[in-house]
Amino acid sequence: MGTRFTVGQLTAAAAAAVRAPSLHNSQPWRFRLRDGGIEVSLDRERLLPATDPSGWGARIACGAALFNLRLALAVAGTPAKVRLRPYPAETDVLARLTPDLPRRPTPAEQTLYAAVPRRFSNRAPFWPDPVPAEARWRIGEAARAEQGWLELVIGVSAVNAFAEIARSAHRVLERDAGYRAELAAWVRAAPAPDGVPATASGPRGEPQDLLPARAFGGRDRAPGRDFEPEPLVAVLGTAGNTTTDQVVAGQALQRVLLTATDAGLAASMLSQPIEVPGAREALRLSLGRFGTPQMVLRIGYGQPGVPTPRRRVDEVLDLPVARP
DSSP: OOOSHHHHHHHHHHHHHSSSGGGOOOEEEEEEEETEEEEEEGGGGGOOOOOOTTSSHHHHHHHHHHHHHHHHHHHTOOOEEESOOOTOTTTTTTEEEEEOOOOOHHHHHHHHHHHHOOOOOOOOOOOSOOOOOHHHHHHHHHHHHOOOOEEEOHHHHHHHHHHHHHHHHHHHHHHHHHHHHHHHHHHEESSSSSSGGGGGGOOOTTTTOOOOOOOOOOOOOOOOOOOOOSSEEEEEEEEOSHHHHHHHHHHHHEEEEHHEEEEEEEEEOHHHHHHHHHHHHHHHHHHHHHSSSEEEEEEEOOOOOOOOOOOGGGGGOOOOOOOO
């Protein structure tokens, strides 16, 4: 049994880790090898001070990357034991992975890993086909498997009430000039390794839309291609809202997204009602449950698309310096 991970294992696993989602596709993560373990850290140079002043979204993103990292190592037959927040004095180190007993990957791990390169945020209107009960159950189980919870917002009145919370939060954010400038700075008109390509933004928002959409430079929509009138909205949450809870939420989010991808579903994220504290509390109260909402998903059947670009793996690695 190997007691240390190697540079090769880290590099291979990080190729999957960088496929995780992040606010504005900012990719706020770094991976390093230290004392034979792999560490996942926050990259403070890629934080979003206007959109994410607390770093909540960056820690969610690092948690999602951590899940992909775990998955890649398991599929390679080298699963890892994970410690979250391993060093109290190093608050930016969010997780440390060390080798566990070698074993063959499970069919579930192989299935989820196969979905990693296919997952993307689909911001376009979905088809009206309802999401079947079996798929709804699967995504709920995916959240629970990672110590999260997933609450589906069911029924016209509940969806409309959620939409009002989301639109209100969106209006609050849009009034902030710093927020608008930061958003514009991450829109990419030409191909780039980070940020949101204008081609991936979905259509521009219109007054009849039920849910808000960020202004990523969207296109005019085709006639008759409005957004679905009763979307399937899912709220992902955790028991608390500590830094550790947020990393847990990121892992649960990624498992939900990969499970949805494997089921042939499309998904996009609505974080506006999470980013505004008053809206987040209103959302929690509307669900009538304990815990903290960490992300909102819109789930359905959508047209095919392509994942957004990512930085090269070597740009996110901190490797040991070779001794002369």
